[in-house]
Amino acid sequence: MREFGDFQTPLDLVRSVLRVVYRGGGRWTRALEPTCGVGNFITGLRSLAFPPVEIQGIEVQPKHAPRTTVEAEKSGDSTAIQIKQADIFKVNLAELVWSHTGPLLVVGNPPWVTNAELGGLDSENLPTKSNFKARSGFGAKTGESNFDIAEFIWIKLIKELAWSRPTIALLCKTAVARNVLAYAERAGLPISSAEIYPIDAKKWFNAAVDACLFRVDVGFGEPNYTASLYADLDAETPQSVLATANGSIVSNHAVYEEFSFLEGESPIVWRQGIKHDASSVMELILESGTLRNRAGEVVSVESEHIYPLLKSSDLNGDDNPNPRYRVLVTQKGLGDGTTKLSQEAPHLWKYLTSHEHVFLARKSSIYEGRAPFSMFGIGEYSFTDYKVAVSGMYKTIHFRVVGPCEGKPVLFDDTCYLAPCSTAEQACILAALLNDPACLTFVNSLIFLDSKRPITKKILQRLDLAALLARVDRRVLTQGANRRLEILGIEPVTEAALNTFSWPGSEPDRQLSIPGMD
Helix, strand or coil: CHHHCCCCCCHHHHHHHHHHHCCCCCCCCEEEECCCCCCHHHHHHHCCCCCCCEEEEEECCCCCHHHHHHHHHHHCCCCEEEEEECCHHHCCHHHCCCCCCCCEEEEECCCCCEHHHHHHCCCCCCCCCCCCCCCCHHHHCCHHHCCEHHHHHHHHHHHHHHHHCCEEEEEEEHHHHHHHHHHHHHHCCCEEEEEEEEECHHHHHCCCCCEEEEEEEECCCCCCCCEEECCCCCCCCCCEEEEEECCEEECCHHHHHHCHHHECCCCCCCEECEECCCHHHHEEEEECCEEECCCCCECCCCHHHEEEEECHHHHHCCCCCCCCEEEECCCCCCCCCCCCHHHHCHHHHHHHHHCHHHHHCCCCHHHCCCCCCCCECCCHHHHCCEEEEEECCCCCCCCEEECCECCECCEEECCEEEEEECCHHHHHHHHHHHCCHHHHHHHHHHCCCCCCCCCCHHHHCCECHHHHHHHCCHHHHHHHHHHHHHHHCCCCCCHHHHHHCEECCCCCCEECCCCCCC
């Protein structure tokens, strides 16, 4: 069931996982499967030459727990097996009662869904609502607070079982493994070693996601937050090592170290595009001069509330792309009232109220207590004529210059990130700097291509562009800026223009003193 992220693990995969876990000759007296389902990992453990003498399983679904218990009782082997029908989120794992002592192995395959996905299904199979990653402010209410259920289970296992120094080996998304390792370092959790073995999720679960066996030893020796990365379950030697840098896992630590002079704080404030969670109503397509929404309805509203819109896919081509969509704008700033639209834009107000059910169905808590038809990612910065933008979704990174379209500033959806600029020249110089090979190489050393959104605001804010600007070749930078100005139909700049270049931002632009530029 999707509500439970229910992927039962095939026995062949269970056997392969256990071969990896036991490869080093380790033996465990006790074993725990925290979300045991039909008990395939328990079956696999029982079939080992030297099985644990005691196995416990936890399973929330009544249809699975009794069946697993019956199968265990039928087996007649010497392993003591106990299946507890309970919600893993409500069980204090430190209080489990064991009949035996000795090394503990935790194995299994926890749910592969996020808390937001389960919330959208009105599922009760969720941990108690809490900001368990200690996100601050607005981030705690938006995407930063979304997490995989498996990630919560991982952290719960490490924290509550650390006293018994377990080995934990679970199947999970590869992104979950990285997030857990990064969190463990920030929180000082006692991890002494970690290994990642990719699996073919399409073959085993018909799931289009990068997944792995993630094995961690807890509480042995000095903390170690690196992870040996293997090619697959059959590999016996790692092909690389993942490491943490500045509180997160980087994809290529050697390259990161080479370009680490770019690690710091961005001199510009990156913004995310518009968020409204009502694309069927708010996003329009222009067909033969007529605007229609996704249902094909003709939309005729006041033109001052209609703006050109670009999405991530539009930023995968050339600079200054031609917008395919239009977006309705109900506010000019975060928190603006909207009821005045009933008088100022009666056609828009009538259209919105006729689709009010779409807005009322929005799940995100960010809309609670807000004005009707509220938007986020909107502000003065949204309406600058020139911007530098990048897709958050694409694997190939390129920063694009975007100018006005049909006399209006272009807006972006929330899969894009943008830097608002005061002039075309400022935007083109900034884009040339961001597309410098050193910058792109550094960014690529930070990101993982299997992530749903490789580029995030957090990554962009780490770019110390001032350090890059101090080193870049002025001639090359000027040439790059002028290629983009030519596309916009604007006169080129000279190298001397760099002497007065200022960083764009929502505050008054700050002029930068560039070493060597007199």
